[in-house]
Amino acid sequence: MKKSIDILGLPIFSLIDGAEIGTVKQLIIKPDTGNVQLFLVENEQNSIGVYALPYSSAIGVGDFAVTVESGAAIQEISHVENARDLILLGYQVIGTRVLSRKGQLLGSVDEFYVDEETGVITACSFLEQGSTDSVKYFHKPNIMTFGRDVIVIHDEAQIVASLNEPKTASLTLVSDSVAETAASAETSEPPASASGYLIGKVLSDDLLSETGELIAAQGTVITEELVEMVKAIGPMLFMKLNRLAVPIS
Structure with missing residues (x-):
């Protein structure tokens, strides 16, 4: 998995042309699924308009570059399904507050990690409330809701001090109906x-x-x-x- 900051700024290469065709400018998140849906693309040749690369159209997201089959994978946002709505939604993971299921404010997200194959956000790091240097982590299974204002987690016992630290307790289970209700309440608010x-x-x-x-x-x-x-x-x-x-x- 990769940090979001390690994806931003990556050049985008067309495998057919063997040429650089753009740069990753921004990661657009779909909050109801918790994944990177689009890359906004910067391209000097296309200075007019807003262009996007659907994550599903990327062949690879590597350490050096993002690869696509051809330049046709990058499209003006009017031609990419739901792109305009997601951009205007403006959902940001970094800076979002982290809330426990019991209503405790735990801190705010300072970075998130992405599965290169799927675009799914697999983990987040956050600065603990009241601290400027105490960083903790939670993984995707511990996320109950990517909400409009907060990310809600299931179980504080599943928060770890490093990404490689083994989980020490089982998750507090919440019924699907409760989770769906919470997600619906969060995402049904006006964008x-x-x-x-x-x-x-x-x-x-x-x-x-x-x-x-x-x-x-x-x-x-x-x-x-x-x-x-x-x-x-x-x-x-x-x-x-x-x-x-x-x-x-």
Whole structure:
């Protein structure tokens, strides 16, 4: 498995052409299944529009590169099923709070790990609540819900100090109906709320439309109204908003 940070920035190579055809710019997560669904692709030749590579179209995700059969695997998002909705959903694993089934706030995710073959998120590391350097881990079987605001885990006893540490206790079982109800409650909320991580941050630079129109000036505090306006304009501007959003210093 790979850290998400080790996938970001990988070049994408076409095996038929033997050429580099893009770079992994962002990992798009599908929260109801807990997997990487898409790679957003940066390509200097396709500077207009937003392009994506479905994870299922990647032949390999290696240490040096992502490989695909041909350049046709990378498509404009309007041609990729559910791509626009997932991008606008804006689900982020890193920074998401970790909550126990009993309601205890345990910390926030600082990294996640991906199965190279399937794109499934197999584990997450998180900074313990109230600490800046105490890192713990939980594996996919211990995840009850990838929620809009929190990741809910089954059993605190299954949290480990390293990825290789053996599990020491059996999971507290929760019925499928309870898990499904929780997942449904999380994912049935309006997608706009999933972008709550942006609210209260400020713009590090002017936010401009593709035509150069000023949408919001540098230093503007991001509000829910601004997020909704940007989403209405389109996913490309929404991604730009994500890049420019920084915490208030």
